[in-house]
Amino acid sequence: MNVLFVASEGVPFIKTGGLADVIGSLPKELKKQRIEVRVFLPNYKQIPQDYKEKMVLKKTLQVPLGWRNQYCGILEYIYQDVTYYFIDNQYYFYRDRIYGYNGSFDEAERFVFFSRAVLEALPYIDFQPQIIHLHEWQTALTSVFLKAYYQHHDFYKNIRTVFTIHNLKYQGIFPRSILGDLFDLQEEFFTMDGIEFYGQVNFLKGGLAFSDKITTVSRTYAKEIQYPYFGEALDGILRKRNNDLYGILNGIDEEVYNPATDPHLFVQYDDHSIELKTKNKIRLQEELSLPIRPDIPMIAIVSRLVAQKGLDLIVHVLDELLSEDIQLVILGTGERHYEEIFLDAMIRYPHKLSVHTFFDEGLARQIYAASDLFLMPSLFEPCGLSQLIALRYHSIPIVRETGGLKDTVQSYNEFTKEGNGFSFTNYNAHDMLYTVRRAIHLYYDKENWTYIHNNIAKLDNSWKASAKQYIDLYHHLLQG
Missing domain, CATH: 3.40.50.2000 (Glycogen Phosphorylase B;)
Known part of the structure; x- marks a missing residue:
């Protein structure tokens, strides 16, 4: 043919x-x-x-x-x-x-x-x-x-x-x-x-x-x-x-996006050595002048900073989100309105928030590899590439159930042990915040956290x- x-x-x-x-x-x-x-x-x-x-x-x-x-x-x-x-x-x-x-x-x-x-x-x-x-x-x-x-x-x-x-x-x-x-x-x-x-x-x-x-x-x-x-x-x-x-x-091209061979990473790892993500986290914290805390949940946003990506939800509850014991790393360019809000918040939360209003492929890969959670609460999302890359690097997605996000991220169920991430349905900032808090809670539940990573390891998001x-x-x- x-x-x-x-x-x-x-x-x-x-x-x-x-x-x-x-x-x-x-x-x-x-x-x-x-x-x-x-x-x-x-x-x-x-x-x-x-x-x-x-x-x-x-x-x-x-x-x-x-x-x-x-x-x-x-x-x-x-x-x-x-x-x-x-x-x-x-x-x-x-x-x-x-x-x-x-x-x-x-x-x-x-x-x-x-x-x-x-x-x-x-x-x-x-x-x-x-x-x-x-x-x-x-x-x-x-x-x-x-x-x-x-x-x-x-x-x-x-x-x-x-x-x-x-x-x-x-x-x-x-x-x-x-x-x-x-x-x-x-x-x-x-x-x-x-x-x-x-x-x-x-x-x-x-x-x-x-x-x-x-x-x-x-x-x-x-x-x-x-x-x-x-x-x-x-x-x-x-x-x-x-x-x-x-x-x-x-x-996604799983040869290109492969944490076992990615030259951008501080430490390479695969499905059987997820613990090495912590070494990437520590090195990224050093690079970004964040407190060196291997135990803290790091949440990543790698995105165009535009309304489609659900940034209004994040902005609406940003102070509540940053009141949690987390680190938030944001990378991307877009509408000046969002860039200024996040940069201003970084001044107020220098030990919790690191914002980079440009795009660098190497830094993006390092963020995927270092982060524990990946936040993508899109207003609409035809397919989405970022959540697939995040899954490949074992950064567990938190998404809104729309478009390709709904098709690729299954919310984790503690009873059946099924699921590869966290999701919410309504375009509502506090629904998102509740889901983030649920993810943070399970981060400290090592048994369930291991189940999620094992489920991710079984995925095939190749072409x-x-x-x-x-x-x-x-x-x-x-x-x-």
């Missing part, structure tokens, strides 16, 4: 969020399971030069874009047995940021070009995909263009499409006036059942309307987004496409099971 991934970012070339981790890991696992996978990405300025130097120019062509034709170079690079193609156009992709160019419809133009260029490039790469697997709004129009321009050509007529929503909140909405400038579509596509969205053009909605199958990144999120609270005004079309909507949980579900979906689609 030939599958083509199309995305706007991917590890190790370019990353702003969890999407890039998926694109860096899932194709590798599909290859292991005997699926031929290739990947298209934009050739951004920020891609490291040592990768660029190894890219091979396959073809140059002109891509139709409304009333104009634009240059497109197709570059090829094989990385860890996966073939990557990079769409090259310096005007669109050699910029200081990879996203955020909203003036004069420029952001729309860049990804209309990318989506169209992928389809134009296919006949020149010696690879005919049976399935094109699209990710996020930046690639969603590929499904629309395939239906509008290409489906009657022999090369394209049997290609099927899968569209994955990683976060429904980000949709790519632009004024209707871009239709005349960038598109040459018939009016049948600009309808309530197509790309029209309250008089504007919605790229992601195009992917929902015209892709053959739709997936999102957890089973619970697939259900949640069919209701108005989580549906971001697209719940109607998602309910309409219910029979074609699947929730497939993300995994293996998820890749199998994607393969089943691909087969189902082709047979359908």
